[in-house]
Amino acid sequence: MDEREFECYMKAGEIAAKVRRYVEQSVKPGEKLIDIANRVEDFIRSFGAEPAFPLNISINDVAAHYTPLPNDPSVLPPNSVVKIDIGVHVEGYIADTAVTLCFNDKYVTLVEATREALERAIQRVAPGIRFSEIGKIVEEVLRSYGYRPIYNLSGHSLGRYLIHAGETIPNFRDVRIFGRFRDGNAYAIEPFATNGCGFVIEGSTVPIYALKPNPKKVRDLGSEARKVFETVYNHRRTLPFALRWYLTKFDLDTLVKALNEMKRLGLVVEYPILVERSGGVVAQFEHTVVIYRGKVYVTTVGGG
Ligand code: MN
Numbered sequence: 001m002d003e004r005e006f007e008c009y010m011k012a013g014e015i016a017a018k019v020r021r022y023v024e025q026s027v028k029p030g031e032k033l034i035d036i037a038n039r040v041e042d043f044i045r046s047f048g049a050e051p052a053f054p055l056n057i058s059i060n061d062v063a064a065h066y067t068p069l070p071n072d073p074s075v076l077p078p079n080s081v082v083k084i085d086i087g088v089h090v091e092g093y094i095a096d097t098a099v100t101l102c103f104n105d106k107y108v109t110l111v112e113a114t115r116e117a118l119e120r121a122i123q124r125v126a127p128g129i130r131f132s133e134i135g136k137i138v139e140e141v142l143r144s145y146g147y148r149p150i151y152n153l154s155g156h157s158l159g160r161y162l163i164h165a166g167e168t169i170p171n172f173r174d175v176r177i178f179g180r181f182r183d184g185n186a187y188a189i190e191p192f193a194t195n196g197c198g199f200v201i202e203g204s205t206v207p208i209y210a211l212k213p214n215p216k217k218v219r220d221l222g223s224e225a226r227k228v229f230e231t232v233y234n235h236r237r238t239l240p241f242a243l244r245w246y247l248t249k250f251d252l253d254t255l256v257k258a259l260n261e262m263k264r265l266g267l268v269v270e271y272p273i274l275v276e277r278s279g280g281v282v283a284q285f286e287h288t289v290v291i292y293r294g295k296v297y298v299t300t301v302g303g304g
């Protein structure tokens, strides 16, 4: 990592921290999810940055990957536990941070335990420390409160225009994972906790997509579908996107048809919602850390 890359990671992190604070202060039950997503994503753009992925608004037993669908009528329900996961990129350098808003007194401990798990995990990050060490801390903190981590959700290394750059930071002491933190790398650490069984399964709703470009196959798209592909590719490259972002350029019918063609040709990856298998309530907190010249920076902590 060079100085310029480091500066981009820091800038993305500072913006993400401001966005998270804005979310904490402004998101309340009763607002339409699509209005929340639009204004938070516009807030990201107001700093000259772009969302690294569509704003995730995942409610109660939905652990991750919900973002409003086109014309989504849903409203943030009262008494909910809502994870807002924010991605910001500056020239492809990503900040990934999440907060859980708790509008139900029954789950305050679950939420606070998860916040503590992230804090304790981050204190341990240093070059040479094994990723499984982070998982051990996360599980210990959560278990001490009587909760479980989500075993099949994890943190990850970050790369330029890459949200999952190949390495996995587990939320339990996963002995199959040998990786260690290394200088010059960026990582997202994200404990998920639940009062349920501790596993997520894919739901049937698919609100998020990413392109998987293949020049040979793009040629087989019809002209409308190719126009959609090119519009999204020029805007996102391989970063995730939501259909609602393109409704000013294409009507919904055109988008859905294009997407189906792209699916058939293997040009798109789908990200279905992830739901706690036993219906448990899920909390999540996340920060991005960068290790640069031997020092650990929590880029998304803010306050600078
Ligand atoms: Mn995230």
Ligand code: MN
Pocket (backbone or CB within 6 Å): 096, 155, 156, 188, 190, 286
């Ligand atoms: Mn993440």
